Amino acid sequence: MALTTASSSRPGTSRPAVSDPALAGSLARLPVELLHAAYRNVIASRLLDTKMLVLLKQGKLFFHIGCSGHEVAQIAVALALKPGYDWAYPYYRDLGFALQFGYTIEEVLLEAMHREGGPSSRGFAMSAHYGRKASRIVAQSSPTGTQYLQAVGTALGASKEGKDEVVYVSSGEGATSEGEFHEAIHWASRAKLPVIFFVQNNKYAISVPVKDQVAGGSVCGIVAGYEGLARHRIDGGDFPALFDIASAAVGRARRGEGPSLIEADTVRLLPHSSSDDQRKYRDAGELENDRLNDPIPRLEKTLVAAGILTDDDIPAIRGEIQQRIDKAAEWVEGQPLPVPDELERHVYSAKVVVPVEGFIEPAHEGAKVVMVDAINHALAEEMERNPKMVIYGEDVAGNKGGVFTATKGLTARFGAERVFNSPLAEASIVGTALGLALRGEYKPVVEIQFGDYIWPGFMQLRNEVAMLRFRSHGDWHCPMVIRVAVGGYIHGGLYHSQSIDGFFTHIPGIRVVFPSQASDAKGLLKTACRCDDPVLFLEHKGLYRQTFAASPEPGPDYLLPFGLAKVRRSGEDVTLVTWGMLVQRSLEAAKKIEESFSASVEVIDLRTLNPLDRESIFASVRKTGKVLIVHEDTLTGGFGAEIAALIAAECFDGLDAPVRRVAARDTPVPYSPPLENAMLPQERDIVEALASLIRF
Ligand SMILES: Cc1ncc(C[n+]2csc(CCOP(=O)(O)OP(=O)(O)O)c2C)c(N)n1
Numbered sequence: 001m002a003l004t005t006a007s008s009s010r011p012g013t014s015r016p017a018v019s020d021p022a023l024a025g026s027l028a029r030l031p032v033e034l035l036h037a038a039y040r041n042v043i044a045s046r047l048l049d050t051k052m053l054v055l056l057k058q059g060k061l062f063f064h065i066g067c068s069g070h071e072v073a074q075i076a077v078a079l080a081l082k083p084g085y086d087w088a089y090p091y092y093r094d095l096g097f098a099l100q101f102g103y104t105i106e107e108v109l110l111e112a113m114h115r116e117g118g119p120s121s122r123g124f125a126m127s128a129h130y131g132r133k134a135s136r137i138v139a140q141s142s143p144t145g146t147q148y149l150q151a152v153g154t155a156l157g158a159s160k161e162g163k164d165e166v167v168y169v170s171s172g173e174g175a176t177s178e179g180e181f182h183e184a185i186h187w188a189s190r191a192k193l194p195v196i197f198f199v200q201n202n203k204y205a206i207s208v209p210v211k212d213q214v215a216g217g218s219v220c221g222i223v224a225g226y227e228g229l230a231r232h233r234i235d236g237g238d239f240p241a242l243f244d245i246a247s248a249a250v251g252r253a254r255r256g257e258g259p260s261l262i263e264a265d266t267v268r269l270l271p272h273s274s275s276d277d278q279r280k281y282r283d284a285g286e287l288e289n290d291r292l293n294d295p296i297p298r299l300e301k302t303l304v305a306a307g308i309l310t311d312d313d314i315p316a317i318r319g320e321i322q323q324r325i326d327k328a329a330e331w332v333e334g335q336p337l338p339v340p341d342e343l344e345r346h347v348y349s350a351k352v353v354v355p356v357e358g359f360i361e362p363a364h365e366g367a368k369v370v371m372v373d374a375i376n377h378a379l380a381e382e383m384e385r386n387p388k389m390v391i392y393g394e395d396v397a398g399n400k401g402g403v404f405t406a407t408k409g410l411t412a413r414f415g416a417e418r419v420f421n422s423p424l425a426e427a428s429i430v431g432t433a434l435g436l437a438l439r440g441e442y443k444p445v446v447e448i449q450f451g452d453y454i455w456p457g458f459m460q461l462r463n464e465v466a467m468l469r470f471r472s473h474g475d476w477h478c479p480m481v482i483r484v485a486v487g488g489y490i491h492g493g494l495y496h497s498q499s500i501d502g503f504f505t506h507i508p509g510i511r512v513v514f515p516s517q518a519s520d521a522k523g524l525l526k527t528a529c530r531c532d533d534p535v536l537f538l539e540h541k542g543l544y545r546q547t548f549a550a551s552p553e554p555g556p557d558y559l560l561p562f563g564l565a566k567v568r569r570s571g572e573d574v575t576l577v578t579w580g581m582l583v584q585r586s587l588e589a590a591k592k593i594e595e596s597f598s599a600s601v602e603v604i605d606l607r608t609l610n611p612l613d614r615e616s617i618f619a620s621v622r623k624t625g626k627v628l629i630v631h632e633d634t635l636t637g638g639f640g641a642e643i644a645a646l647i648a649a650e651c652f653d654g655l656d657a658p659v660r661r662v663a664a665r666d667t668p669v670p671y672s673p674p675l676e677n678a679m680l681p682q683e684r685d686i687v688e689a690l691a692s693l694i695r696f
Helices: 025-029 032-057 069-079 095-098 105-112 144-161 178-192 239-255 284-292 295-304 313-333 373-386 410-414 427-437 456-465 518-530 582-596 613-623 639-654 673-679 683-695
Strands: 086-089 167-172 196-201 229-234 261-265 389-393 419-421 444-450 479-486 512-513 535-542 566-569 574-578 603-606 606-609 625-634 660-664
Touching: 025 069, 025 239, 025 456, 032 069, 032 095, 032 295, 032 313, 069 095, 069 167, 069 196, 069 239, 069 261, 069 295, 086 144, 095 105, 105 178, 105 313, 105 479, 105 603, 144 167, 144 178, 144 196, 144 456, 178 196, 178 427, 178 456, 196 239, 229 239, 239 261, 239 295, 373 389, 373 410, 373 518, 373 535, 389 427, 410 419, 427 456, 444 518, 456 479, 479 518, 512 518, 518 535, 566 582, 574 582, 574 613, 574 683, 582 603, 582 625, 603 613, 613 639, 625 639, 625 683, 639 660, 660 683
Parallel strands: 086 167, 167 196, 196 261, 229 261, 389 419, 389 444, 444 479, 479 535, 512 535, 574 603, 574 625, 625 660
Antiparallel strands: 512 606, 566 603
16 A cells, blocks of 8 residues: 555645635645645544544543644645755654644554654654654654754754754743753754744643643743844634744744744643543533634634635534555554664664774874874864864863863864854753754764753763664664863862763663773774764763873874774683773783782773673683772772673583672762762772782
8 A cells, every 4th residue: 555645635736716705824835735635634633533533432542642633733834945955853742743744644643653664763752752754753752852952953953054954842831941942042052043833832741731830821021131032922723823923933034034833722622632531631611622623613713714725624624534544554554663683782783983893902002192082183183084073062162162171162163163162061062962963964972061960961962862863763863072181080079070970871772982091082982973873972070181091192093993892901710891981990900919919810901891892801700700990980880790790691501709899989970089989989999899809
């Protein structure tokens, strides 16, 4: 069965052009057949809602979230945009928008019935999470509000490219309470980016009424202070007026004059979702009032008055679309479900920058360089090589070059268009980078000033960056580098000392790199800048200028593979697995042990935590029979626990002693030196643990 769009059948093209004043304004300039198609999409959206609720009752789908009451508003706005040229970040209630932007009836049902052939996720994401690459509908997630920053990032790319593309992004009024919405409005207004923020105010966020959500009840009102933002509040049932306003907003965006927010007052004719019963929190009178304000009969009246439709067309079109929907549902039922073999296919890219196999580590002959300068040089070389690489973050631009100087001189060399300051907002940094990266041209390499402050960006990292490829079954991906200064031993206290590797190694979809010395940092960062996956690049602040972490600088062609650990000291009696700052302390401890015992310690520096070089660990443990894992992050749930479990599972027969760990104590990192020293692992802790293993 061929997939056809709801808008592909176009009866009535011979009707007279629009003449009724009800359709005054820019709508009158639209070809009649386009209005017909839009009307058909309105009806398809409504009938699909009803059909999906029937399928739900029949146990053929698990979840439904309705558009009913919103479709007229959505389709009026979609009509003002160019699908496939403009970009769209619709939300879960945007069925009407999705149809107008290119979704077919069959595609809606393929997603709803979690079939393999759906355009957004092929059964990996919930239904109503729209995504369609050919229409530039970016595959959506469930967190309310995250889409806003991504839309801004995509618009940033359009503006950098000098293209007049526009980015549509939407939500209900409830989601505008999320900070990310305001961060997005802020960035777009400041940078005059071509974004249409479309807020569909149906007066409820699940059961929470708008009075408990939005000061004054109007989103338009609460964003009044953003200079450069055009704002419109409009009746969401007034199709011509909405189209007019959307067209004006799109025109303004295309001309580079900045973003617009359109708040449409809509009715929600269904409960929040199929898991909700709105009679629990809305009285019968209110529900009846919504029904009386159903925008579809009103649209039909307007179209009939304008000569676009006749009264007889209406039931005929409905009947025809109903038939198509029923037929499509039957067809979809026969379509294959996704196969479990596909599960891991789109967690990471299949592209590898440098294969581990066959890699021979060269001796570097450059002048000695400290780690922060090696990082700076890696960035400069990659900027030179890739004109679409951009660097941004807090304080990274100009003469400062970041609080640790890692980006020093890069703005002067590559220009403020490519190396620039972001607002002080970590969710903005990560969210916009995602939206920029998924366009396919740009490689954002962003800086998070301190690991301690990555948490506002954690939602974007965990739920968006890490999951985009997976949830879109490989259609969308967002390769980027997130450089983060981490770690303690610098008397930085609770909020300038945190280790974050335990959190991020738990997230499928993000590579985690943690070098311990300058040449590795350079080679790994250059690989990260060419990697097809998102890479969290951890830079230990205490190592930036340490002489023990300095090394001869590798040349510009040097790339170090991910997933290749390094034996930093060979030994026979105990294996010590470590990374980051504790590599040096472990090497010192190993030396001391060898001086006091007739035993040698093999020290393995992992260099990348994801991918993890399991084979090097296992080979060493099989040789020594004893293993100590040393890391700076807190003990409980630290990455050492994962390594210990892997060793227990893989090397049990070869172990002569229990797997041991030295890690930070399970407290925050305190400020005063005696406290900090007690909390973070010290050389003596490693010596003691090694000694006890040797004696075991
Ligand atoms: C970050 C986040 N918090 C909570 C939820 C659960 N949730 C899903 S939809 C929703 C209400 C959203 O209401 P609104 O933005 O007004 O849109 P509407 O559903 O009314 O169209 C909530 C709380 C979520 N998906 N994401």
